[in-house]
Amino acid sequence: MGTTAVNGEATDLSARLWDERALLGDLVTAAADIDRTRHLLGRLRELHLERDVLVHALAERWGTDPDTATLRSLEGVAPPPWDLILPEHLAALTALVAEVDTLLPPGPLRDAWDRISPRAP
Template identity: 80%
Template sequence: MGTTTVSGEATDLSARLWDERALLGDLVTAAAEPDRTGQLLDRLRALRLEQDVLVHALAEQWGTDPETATLRSIERVAPVPWDLLLPEHLTALADLTAEVDALLPPGALRDTWDRISPRAR
């Protein structure tokens, strides 16, 4: 595919990563509110599915196996400027993930978090 498509999908992925960063920030502030936390986890799950589709499309375009693609794997092959932007997103996501990990108590919400947590990337 052409550069415009690659840039469009990369831009879409970056927007979804910004969305995830905002959601994780909301989870940090809502960790003591089970109803709100559950809603945010549902939104995070849906957002992660959107991201996975974009990651697989970009992996194919950037020369990585789409079947095994992760954010980390496309980060290693990302062209300019994504080679700088993706690591920035991943660092911020790791920091926010650690905050959520520290706040969520054991139980059903924690189990859901463990299944969809960005640390699995």
């Protein structure tokens, strides 16, 4: 596959990560609103599926095992400029996940969060 296709997939992954960052920021501000939090958690689950497909495809192209690929494993094999972009996304995601983690109280929403939380992107 050519460089254009790889850059397209990497750009798509970056866009999904921006979406995830925005959604996690929304979760921080909506943690007390049960209906909104439920909706945001559903969208987060969808984003994770989209992200996983892109991670798998990029892992194969960037020379790492697609079956065990994670954002962290891509970080180590990403070509420029993605070797700089992915660590920035990972740092922001890690901080946002930690913030949401502290805000959700025990209960059904917390259980849903625990099932889909990207604690180790």
